[in-house]
Amino acid sequence: MLKAVYRIAWKDVVGDLRRRATLSSMLFFSIAVLVVFQAAFEPDRQAATKLLPGLLWATVLFTSLMGLGRVFQAEEENGAFEGLMLASVPRGIIFLGKWLGNLLLTLLVQAMILPLTLILFNVDAWHLIPHIFGVLILGILGLTGLGVLLAAMTQAARSRETLLALLLLPLVAPLLIAGVQATAGVMVPDGQPGPWIRLLLIFDTVYLALAPWGFGWLVEE
Amino acid sequence: MIDYTPFVVAVYGITVVIYGLLTLKWQRSLKRAQQQLSEQENP
Amino acid sequence: MNFLARIQRPLGIITLLALGASTWMVFNAPLDFQQGNSVRILYAHVPSAKMALFCYILLTLSSIVYLWKKNETADILAEAAAPVGAAFTAVTLASGAIWGKPMWGTWWAWDARLTSMLVLLILYMGIMALRNALDEPLKAARATAVLAIIGAVDLPIIHYSVVWWRTLHQPASFGGSSGNPSITGDLLPPLLAMAISFILLGGYLVVLKAREVEAHRQLEQLDVERMEEDD
Numbered sequence: 001m002l003k004a005v006y007r008i009a010w011k012d013v014v015g016d017l018r019r020r021a022t023l024s025s026m027l028f029f030s031i032a033v034l035v036v037f038q039a040a041f042e043p044d045r046q047a048a049t050k051l052l053p054g055l056l057w058a059t060v061l062f063t064s065l066m067g068l069g070r071v072f073q074a075e076e077e078n079g080a081f082e083g084l085m086l087a088s089v090p091r092g093i094i095f096l097g098k099w100l101g102n103l104l105l106t107l108l109v110q111a112m113i114l115p116l117t118l119i120l121f122n123v124d125a126w127h128l129i130p131h132i133f134g135v136l137i138l139g140i141l142g143l144t145g146l147g148v149l150l151a152a153m154t155q156a157a158r159s160r161e162t163l164l165a166l167l168l169l170p171l172v173a174p175l176l177i178a179g180v181q182a183t184a185g186v187m188v189p190d191g192q193p194g195p196w197i198r199l200l201l202i203f204d205t206v207y208l209a210l211a212p213w214g215f216g217w218l219v220e221e
Numbered sequence: 222m223i224d225y226t227p228f229v230v231a232v233y234g235i236t237v238v239i240y241g242l243l244t245l246k247w248q249r250s251l252k253r254a255q256q257q258l259s260e261q262e263n264p
Numbered sequence: 265m266n267f268l269a270r271i272q273r274p275l276g277i278i279t280l281l282a283l284g285a286s287t288w289m290v291f292n293a294p295l296d297f298q299q300g301n302s303v304r305i306l307y308a309h310v311p312s313a314k315m316a317l318f319c320y321i322l323l324t325l326s327s328i329v330y331l332w333k334k335n336e337t338a339d340i341l342a343e344a345a346a347p348v349g350a351a352f353t354a355v356t357l358a359s360g361a362i363w364g365k366p367m368w369g370t371w372w373a374w375d376a377r378l379t380s381m382l383v384l385l386i387l388y389m390g391i392m393a394l395r396n397a398l399d400e401p402l403k404a405a406r407a408t409a410v411l412a413i414i415g416a417v418d419l420p421i422i423h424y425s426v427v428w429w430r431t432l433h434q435p436a437s438f439g440g441s442s443g444n445p446s447i448t449g450d451l452l453p454p455l456l457a458m459a460i461s462f463i464l465l466g467g468y469l470v471v472l473k474a475r476e477v478e479a480h481r482q483l484e485q486l487d488v489e490r491m492e493e494d495d
């Protein structure tokens with residue numbers, strides 16, 4: 001079972017790394033977003049530190065939307081979705097494989113975005129990178145869980161990428177709020193990220209429990 | 222004290238317009254669909 | 265569905281009478297000493313807000329029944345509940361904004377309840393858009409049902425996260441109970457009358473929309489059958 005999860009995830013990650021499709025477009029898109037933010041707000045050093053959690057999470061959200069739009073694209077293009085569903089593993093396992101693949105790709109991109117944001121916005125928070133990245137991981141667990149489910153839902157829909165954004169953005173509102181507050185909390189010495197991290201954990205637990213089940217209903221024969 | 226009357230009128234106006242238009246639109250659509258159905262069943 | 269056809273007209277007449285009577289009550293009730301006329305806005309706003317949530321409950325229950333029993337009537341009810349709920353949510357937001365202008369001085373405040381209502385409206389829109397964007401009826405029914413259930417789980421999380429977030433930023437301003445009047449005494453009967461009328465209105469709109477959806481599905485079914493005969 002676990003082997004199947006690992007195989008599906010591995011196929012997606014390696015396939016993507018080989019074609020450099022999602023990874024590179026996510027990365028360059030995130031740089032573009034950061035440039036837009038810089039041009040729009042022109043923050044000085046102090047303002048940048050204050051804005052950083054919000055900027056970071058907005059960038060994370062937009063770039064992961066981009067990755068999510070492609071989760072089922074390969075299967076869609078060569079008609080392999082039905083084949084994948086015919087595989088003799090439970091649907092939940094297929095979902096977990098897809099989720100793990102997307103999670104790894106998204107984390108890889110975020111690991112590059114975080115230092116990039118610090119450099120581009122001139123924020124001196126290098127010693128905080130492990131903390132901030134920890135909060136990011138907590139957020140991305142739930143974000144990709146819900147996102148992959150919504151990607152499966154909109155897979156056959158018309159104008160699917162717009163629809164995915166429309167569905168995902170309201171549903172991840174709590175995640176965005178908690179993520180920004182928790183990041184702001186770990187960045188100041190007397191911050192209190194505790195309650196917000198707990199909220200992130202609740203979100204992750206709920207969605208990672210619910211999503212495989214929802215996926216099962218979606219693709220049921 | 223502020224005169225709230227225009228605000229009250231606006232709220233009730235919007236309420237009546239939204240619910241009223243929705244009702245009329247769906248009643249019409251239902252009627253048209255039923256008409257088409259009966260035409261198709263006994264041409 | 266036959267049952268719905270039979271009750272639609274009487275329900276519509278009762279709804280109209282109830283709405284007329286409760287509007288009469290609203291405009292003849294004694295005014296609140298401090299808030300004057302503005303209380304009348306709440307008579308439309310509060311029942312709309314209750315119905316906006318109530319329609320979501322109906323949507324969730326029909327979605328669960330649909331996934332569980334594969335009952336088409338449940339799917340039709342789910343499809344009907346979404347636009348009705350969206351209409352109630354839109355009226356709630358509009359009347360809230362109009363109430364806020366004289367009371368708070370702004371049309372919009374990022375108050376916890378307003379924010380949750382806005383998210384609810386986007387969610388309703390998303391559910392309707394998803395159903396529209398999927399061509400295969402079976403897939404559309406399943407996807408919207410799963411989305412509705414996900415939304416039902418998310419709504420309380422959204423609400424509490426927004427409440428915590430807002431109380432963190434602006435303690436005791438317009439958020440919470442301080443900015444809202446308590447409705448007691450003489451103001452209660454018209455509110456109750458309005459609430460009952462709005463429940464009837466919601467029921468009527470759902471019945472009407474459900475019949476409309478059913479008729480259109482039958483038409484589509486006939487089209488499909490005819491195409492198969494032609495082949």
